[in-house]
Amino acid sequence: xMMEQNIxxxxxxxxxxxxxxxxxxxAFNLMVATHVSLCDTCRAQVAAxxxxxxxxxxxxxDNVVSMDEGSLAATLSLIAGGPVEEIRMPRVKDSILxxxxxxxxGGDLKDIQWRSVGLGVKQAILPTxxxxxxxxxxxxxxxxxxxxGHHGTEMTMVxxxxxxxxxxxxxRGDVEVADSDLHHTPVADIHEDCICLAVTDAxxxxxxxxxxxxxxxxxx
Amino acid sequence: MDEIGGKxxxxxxxxxxxxxxxxxxxxxxLFSHFGPRVKGFLIKSGADASLAEEVAQEVMATCxxxxxxxxxxxxxxxTWIFTIARNRKIDVLRKQRRPEPEDLGWxxxxxxxxxxxxxLQQESEILGRAIAELPAxxxxxxxxxxxxxxxxxxxxxxxxxxxxTIKSRIRLALERLRHAMK
Numbered sequence: 047x048m049m050e051q052n053i054x055x056x057x058x059x060x061x062x063x064x065x066x067x068x069x070x071x072x073a074f075n076l077m078v079a080t081h082v083s084l085c086d087t088c089r090a091q092v093a094a095x096x097x098x099x100x101x102x103x104x105x106x107x108d109n110v111v112s113m114d115e116g117s118l119a120a121t122l123s124l125i126a127g128g129p130v131e132e133i134r135m136p137r138v139k140d141s142i143l144x145x146x147x148x149x150x151x152g153g154d155l156k157d158i159q160w161r162s163v164g165l166g167v168k169q170a171i172l173p174t175x176x177x178x179x180x181x182x183x184x185x186x187x188x189x190x191x192x193x194x195g196h197h198g199t200e201m202t203m204v205x206x207x208x209x210x211x212x213x214x215x216x217x218r219g220d221v222e223v224a225d226s227d228l229h230h231t232p233v234a235d236i237h238e239d240c241i242c243l244a245v246t247d248a249x250x251x252x253x254x255x256x257x258x259x260x261x262x263x264x265x266x
Numbered sequence: 267m268d269e270i271g272g273k274x275x276x277x278x279x280x281x282x283x284x285x286x287x288x289x290x291x292x293x294x295x296l297f298s299h300f301g302p303r304v305k306g307f308l309i310k311s312g313a314d315a316s317l318a319e320e321v322a323q324e325v326m327a328t329c330x331x332x333x334x335x336x337x338x339x340x341x342x343x344x345t346w347i348f349t350i351a352r353n354r355k356i357d358v359l360r361k362q363r364r365p366e367p368e369d370l371g372w373x374x375x376x377x378x379x380x381x382x383x384x385x386l387q388q389e390s391e392i393l394g395r396a397i398a399e400l401p402a403x404x405x406x407x408x409x410x411x412x413x414x415x416x417x418x419x420x421x422x423x424x425x426x427x428x429x430x431t432i433k434s435r436i437r438l439a440l441e442r443l444r445h446a447m448k
Contacts, residue, residue: 059436059437059440060418060433060436063411063436063440064417064418066352066412067352067411067412068352068353068355068356068360068415069411069415069416069417070417072362072363072364072365075356075362075364075365076365078365078367079365079366079367080365080367082367083367083368089367093340093341094447096341096345096348096349097341097342097345097390097393098393098397098408098412098443099345099348099349099352099412100341100342100344100345100346100347100348100349100390101342101344101345101390101393101394101397102348102397102408102409102412102413103300103303103304103307103344103347103348103351103412104303104342104344104394105394105397105398106409106413109303109306109307109310109413110302110303110306111302111305111306111309111315111318112302112305113297113301113302113305113319113322113323114319117297117301117319117323118294118297118298118301120323121297121301121323121326121327122290122293124323124324124327125327125330125331128331129328129331129332134366137368144367144368145366145367145368146365146366146367146368149365149366150365174362174363175360175361175362
């Protein structure tokens with residue numbers, strides 16, 4: 047996949063550190079893995095934050111716990127048993143979906159199981175652990191996303207097309223990180239239908255009546 | 267180069283002996299240093315002692331099997347082992363799938379430039395020293411952020427400190443570390 051050179055909106059240090067430390071919900075890890083697949087800056091940042099983890103592992107003496115008697119011999123016999131096979135699905139090159147998303151969709155763009163949310167907007171919920179949720183959103187060119195506020199943290203990354211809200215313009219690879227203070231109305235760019243990855247650690251609340259009803263049925 | 271930098275290069279040399287010669291005595295030394303650290307990390311992350319022992323053995327066995335993937339121009343041995351342990355933690359302890367970013371399309375070079383290797387290993391030494399020299403309140407939070415499987419708000423709950431304080435201390439710590447790496 048080509049790196050995107052013009053990414054202007056990156057992930058926060060807090061999120062990247064959680065990824066490096068392995069403390070994020072699965073849906074957030076999916077966001078980071080997807081963004082990092084397109085963004086050299088954040089990839090380098092993750093590497094730097096992982097190196098802090100390595101130093102903490104190496105230097106923090108009070109976290110050392112002795113291995114059991116016979117541990118080395120047991121490990122050598124594990125080694126003699128050969129490596130554990132890792133099964134990885136083949137990934138398509140040059141797709142709209144970076145590799146980690148292809149793994150979660152179980153294929154490519156054409157394999158996404160879209161469900162209508164109304165007003166031309168479609169979504170596909172991706173299977174992750176329940177502490178947060180991940181979904182792909184399809185917003186027709188020029189259409190508004192339903193007006194919504196946030197509990198918790200929500201991150202939205204553009205995969206195709208672009209969107210803008212009151213403050214900013216987001217193109218492929220850009221991530222909008224929103225917390226509970228933000229109320230906004232993103233609108234898809236007129237030139238192309240917009241596809242996004244959106245993750246949140248809390249259910250979204252919609253302000254309009256129609257989406258509120260929809261919310262009950264489609265797990266937004 | 268002083269003793270710490272020398273030690274990092276020593277671990278790199280151990281990994282190369284494991285990769286090229288299946289050297290069991292090099293592995294035994296690597297195991298006796300990192301095994302207990304990985305086990306401690308897993309216990310801090312919520313594993314009981316016997317699960318932590320089992321997973322630490324798996325992590326160390328993975329170091330052997332994936333020795334050809336280790337690139338000393340990109341990471342210290344400690345960092346590489348940390349990422350293997352972290353991934354196993356997510357698999358086994360959190361019972362979650364771990365999304366893998368796309369590969370960059372180039373693996374480790376057969377023989378990376380020694381100057382690049384030395385530079386990276388020295389950088390990680392500077393980083394280690396900078397972490398050790400952080401003010402205690404900042405260093406403790408950095409340790410908690412990596413050890414203990416805690417989000418920043420869970421650290422706030424555990425320590426009783428306001429979330430804003432946690433976030434600003436961690437931010438200050440990162441700024442100091444970045445400054446030290448310049």
